[in-house]
Amino acid sequence: MEEELQEKNSPELVPKLNLEAVIDGRIDRVKQAHNTVNKYALGSMAVAIVPLPLVDLVAVSGVQLKMVHNIAKQYEVPFSRDLVKPLIASLLGDIITVTMAKYVATNLVKLVPVAGQISGFASSAALFGAATYAVGKIFVEHFESGGTFLNFEADKMKNHLQQLFEEGQQFVAKNK
Numbered sequence: 001m002e003e004e005l006q007e008k009n010s011p012e013l014v015p016k017l018n019l020e021a022v023i024d025g026r027i028d029r030v031k032q033a034h035n036t037v038n039k040y041a042l043g044s045m046a047v048a049i050v051p052l053p054l055v056d057l058v059a060v061s062g063v064q065l066k067m068v069h070n071i072a073k074q075y076e077v078p079f080s081r082d083l084v085k086p087l088i089a090s091l092l093g094d095i096i097t098v099t100m101a102k103y104v105a106t107n108l109v110k111l112v113p114v115a116g117q118i119s120g121f122a123s124s125a126a127l128f129g130a131a132t133y134a135v136g137k138i139f140v141e142h143f144e145s146g147g148t149f150l151n152f153e154a155d156k157m158k159n160h161l162q163q164l165f166e167e168g169q170q171f172v173a174k175n176k
Contacts, residue, residue, distance in 0.1 A: 029074055030144060034137075034140060036067065036071055037136030040064070040066070041136065041171060041172070042129065043063055044060050044131075045126070045129040047059045047060045048125035056124060060128045060132065061085075063128075064088055067136050068088065071139050075143035077149065078148070078149075080149065087154055088135055090154035090155070091157065091161055092135065095131055125176075126172050130166075130172050131168065132168070133172070134162075134164035134168045137168075138160065138164055
């Protein structure tokens with residue numbers, strides 16, 4: 001009996017874990033997730049072209065939701081639209097509060113033909129791109145640390161989200 005146990009646990013029978021392949025896989029996944037965030041951040045900037053106030057906010061929310069869904073797939077985290085929408089809204093609550101005056105002014109400017117619309121587009125695009133960037137990065141970091149939507153605590157991430165929003169503003173400025 002003891003010989004059988006030793007035989008089952010012998011090094012030849014235990015599959016060797018290719019640590020290098022595991023590390024490469026994780027690096028590839030992180031790169032892919034960050035590329036997804038960058039793509040959606042740039043895509044959300046295009047939403048600013050919508051001339052109707054508040055319609056653009058609804059559209060950019062949809063872009064962010066789709067981005068988080070794609071990131072969740074990459075990390076094999078089960079996705080529920082009903083669970084994720086409030087998480088994103090909670091995350092962005094502080095940023096929206098701080099930037100709402102700018103957003104309202106931007107949308108009022110959009111009402112001025114041509115010059116106002118161009119100026120409004122640029123301001124909204126920067127806001128949408130930076131916010132989408134920050135949301136995406138926060139979820140990549142959370143999933144990378146083994147988190148799921150069920151243990152995501154938006155309130156504890158708001159300070160870090162602000163830093164990522166500022167990073168997103170730089171990303172947007174570089175990629176206009």
